[in-house]
Amino acid sequence: EDKVVQSPLSLVVHEGDTVTLNCSYEVTNFRSLLWYKQEKKAPTFLFMLTSSGIEKKSGRLSSILDKKELFSILNITATQTGDSAIYLCAFYFGNEKLTFGTGTRLTIIP
């Protein structure tokens, strides 16, 4: 059975710290991995990764996929209070449906 595990479940850090969020998976027919940020309402799209070892970067956020070890990480450097959110990873499998992990709740303390 396909499985997506995000860790940690929650994380509290001080403003300015760097955080690493993890997403591991056991899936068949992997196609792509996506990261989303969810504040109060709609999840917003961050990255889509399809190739192993290629880093995607946007400002202080970056992500990389390891298809051999079956995981992805999302890094946030110099965290700000606006980074507080739930971070979701999701997968497209062979059946073309986007399946989400349960998320990591990140809290940034000023």
Place this chain on the structure above:
Amino acid sequence: SQTIHQWPATLVQPVGSPLSLECTVEGTSNPNLYWYRQAAGRGLQLLFYSVGIGQISSEVPQNLSASRPQDRQFILSSKKLLLSDSGFYLCAWSRSFASPLHFGNGTRLTVT
């Protein structure tokens, strides 16, 4: 640019009452449309998706149904709500399969 509208933002309904949540997309044609539900402290669960008018795929057997009467309109319905239907309902669209989903602001449903 594309926008997605979802309403209402919040809804409180008694058990046994009907439900209708509506979602519309602007700025694109023939999108894939999705309904997800997010229970408290849990991830997003796919309920329905649609690749075209009148085409609905159901992921979870339950007392909810979905319809797509127009290309950019997606409706989630129930004839009789259960307490377990409470949750945060999100509509989303994508250009095609395997492309990013873009979400509406959601409807928080409380069944009392």
